[in-house]
Amino acid sequence: MTEARTQIPDAEEIARLRRARAEKTGRWLMPLLTIALALAIWDRIVVWNEIPHYILPGPGLVARTLVEDWAILGPATWVTLKIAMMALVVAVIGGVSLAVLFSLSRWAEMSFYPFAVILQVTPVVAIAPLIFIYVENRTIGLLLCAWIVAFFPILSNTSLGLRSVDRNLADLYRIYGASRWQRLIHLQLPSALPYFLGGLRIAGGLSLIGAVVAEYVAGTAGIGTGLAFRILEAGYRLNIPRMFAALVLIAVLGVLIFAVLSLISHLALRHWHESALKKES
Amino acid sequence: MRMDGVGKVFAGEVTALSDMNLTLAEGEFVSLLGPSGCGKSTALRLIAGLMQPTTGKVSWQGRHDTGDLGVVFQEPTLMPWATVEKNVWLPLRLRGEKLDAMRPRIREALDMVGLGKFANAYPRELSGGMKMRVSIARALVTQPRLILMDEPFAALDEITRNRMNDDLLALRGRLGCTVIFVTHSVFESVYLSDRIVVMAPRPGRVAEEVTVTAANRDQDFRTSADYAGLCRAVSAALSRATGDT
Numbered sequence: 001m002t003e004a005r006t007q008i009p010d011a012e013e014i015a016r017l018r019r020a021r022a023e024k025t026g027r028w029l030m031p032l033l034t035i036a037l038a039l040a041i042w043d044r045i046v047v048w049n050e051i052p053h054y055i056l057p058g059p060g061l062v063a064r065t066l067v068e069d070w071a072i073l074g075p076a077t078w079v080t081l082k083i084a085m086m087a088l089v090v091a092v093i094g095g096v097s098l099a100v101l102f103s104l105s106r107w108a109e110m111s112f113y114p115f116a117v118i119l120q121v122t123p124v125v126a127i128a129p130l131i132f133i134y135v136e137n138r139t140i141g142l143l144l145c146a147w148i149v150a151f152f153p154i155l156s157n158t159s160l161g162l163r164s165v166d167r168n169l170a171d172l173y174r175i176y177g178a179s180r181w182q183r184l185i186h187l188q189l190p191s192a193l194p195y196f197l198g199g200l201r202i203a204g205g206l207s208l209i210g211a212v213v214a215e216y217v218a219g220t221a222g223i224g225t226g227l228a229f230r231i232l233e234a235g236y237r238l239n240i241p242r243m244f245a246a247l248v249l250i251a252v253l254g255v256l257i258f259a260v261l262s263l264i265s266h267l268a269l270r271h272w273h274e275s276a277l278k279k280e281s
Numbered sequence: 282m283r284m285d286g287v288g289k290v291f292a293g294e295v296t297a298l299s300d301m302n303l304t305l306a307e308g309e310f311v312s313l314l315g316p317s318g319c320g321k322s323t324a325l326r327l328i329a330g331l332m333q334p335t336t337g338k339v340s341w342q343g344r345h346d347t348g349d350l351g352v353v354f355q356e357p358t359l360m361p362w363a364t365v366e367k368n369v370w371l372p373l374r375l376r377g378e379k380l381d382a383m384r385p386r387i388r389e390a391l392d393m394v395g396l397g398k399f400a401n402a403y404p405r406e407l408s409g410g411m412k413m414r415v416s417i418a419r420a421l422v423t424q425p426r427l428i429l430m431d432e433p434f435a436a437l438d439e440i441t442r443n444r445m446n447d448d449l450l451a452l453r454g455r456l457g458c459t460v461i462f463v464t465h466s467v468f469e470s471v472y473l474s475d476r477i478v479v480m481a482p483r484p485g486r487v488a489e490e491v492t493v494t495a496a497n498r499d500q501d502f503r504t505s506a507d508y509a510g511l512c513r514a515v516s517a518a519l520s521r522a523t524g525d526t
């Protein structure tokens with residue numbers, strides 16, 4: 001309402017602005033600094049204590065291994081990423097359709113929700129051996145394991161979102177004679193979007209975990225091997241640097257997946273949702 | 282629109298409304314005034330057809346399709362993910378109308394509430410008063426015969442509220458639709474209505490009715506002796522209704 005008449009902001013405002021700017025640079029500068037510091041300490045510990053590389057390799061050696069073994073590790077990274085992403089896609093399709101089904105029919109929800117919970121609370125390492133007995137195709141087995149881990153957050157978050165429709169808006173839709181379908185498409189799904197995207201971010205990380213764990217269980221048999229298999233293999237050969245290099249790749253994959261999903265979430269919600277607004281202002 | 286002996290009992294034996302009679306003439310502006318919990322919202326929900334009365338009957342001869350009724354809630358109740366234009370489009374969209382074809386009508390409704398320039402804004406970019414105007418534009422876009430308003434301006438500051446009252450009167454003068462307006466404010470009800478229905482609580486029912494006749498409703502009316510007298514009469518009716526339980 002009232003226009004600010006003074007052109008020079010007061011000292012408090014200037015201090016606030018400066019703090020905000022410092023925080024913005026700090027957000028990416030600080031993690032970089034601490035990581036660099038940790039690497040330096042790691043390096044010094046290895047050098048000063050003369051730890052042999054087959055016990056603890058220094059960061060430099062790990063980096064060199066990463067480059068030298070790229071012919072092995074690169075394709076393995078691709079395999080793991082592919083499995084995780086395929087599992088995520090299937091989890092999204094399965095989780096969302098199940099959530100929609102639950103919202104359309106309370107009976108379906110009452111009947112099938114317990115199964116979803118059981119699937120969720122049973123550790124995937126415990127289920128995976130059975131899956132590899134019954135499922136011939138190794139890729140499908142891996143996919144199934146990763147899917148089991150990833151789909152629950154999507155299902156439960158989307159379910160919650162579909163139910164969190166503004167009551168007055170729902171009344172308005174009724175007054176204007178909306179069909180069940182219209183209510184779902186135009187009201188429930190958009191209302192559920194922020195919840196779904198929150199679940200998606202969790203599921204992205206879980207699908208990677210699921211893919212890696214499943215591969216450990218699946219063991220050494222078969223072709224088209226991913227990062228977990230490379231870690232196992234390097235472990236048998238006491239190739240510790242390569243184990244570290246593969247580990248680094250898994251961590252990078254995880255961060256990458258999280259970053260991409262966060263970006264998607266931000267882009268989808270930036271016009272209207274509180275969570276996306278806070279970052280801007 | 283008329284309500285004959287309408288009662289509503291909720292599960293748990295809460296009698297929200299008992300034996301309510303109300304008849305509306307075409308083009309009339311009626312306020313429902315009463316203390317909290319006396320069943321004003323319940324009455325509106327019954328009229329809107331959101332629930333069925335336990336006893337009695339709500340009938341409305343003039344209703345032919347969904348667009349004949351417009352509703353404005355206390356909160357703006359906008360879809361935050363949709364632009365102003367798309368929010369106003371909603372009642373038409375649910376009838377299967379395309380946005381492109383409806384744009385002139387949406388624009389007209391937005392112009393009526395003075396928001397023609399904000400068609401592409403998102404609700405979060407608007408002030409509370411502006412959001413309320415969008416909500417009103419959405420109720421008007423189907424050219425309804427009856428508009429139900431449940432304390433639409435209760436959350437606004439007094440200056441904005443007075444301006445919204447004037448705008449509402451101007452709109453109604455232009456459109457000639459019937460309005461049922463729920464409010465807690467004696468002043469607002471006197472300023473706006475042709476008739477004030479004072480309700481009493483526990484169980485909710487009509488206690489008294491006050492008819493308001495005024496040539497012009499403007500700043501002069503607001504400061505006139507007539508207005509002050511009516512406010513006093515309505516206040517007295519309200520305290521009688523609240524006190525005799």
Ligand SMILES: Nc1ncnc2c1ncn2[C@@H]1O[C@H](COP(=O)(O)OP(=O)(O)OP(=O)(O)O)[C@@H](O)[C@H]1O
Nearest residue numbers: 291292295296297316317318319320321322323324
């Ligand atoms: N769905 C419901 N189930 C049970 N009781 C209800 C329900 N809705 C309303 N009531 C009860 O009915 C009574 C009237 O409620 P109503 O919302 O119509 O009051 P109101 O006059 O609109 O009040 P306010 O001015 O606070 O909005 C209240 O006692 C309330 O507790």
Ligand SMILES: [Mg+2]
Nearest residue numbers: 321322323431
């Ligand atoms: Mg109410």
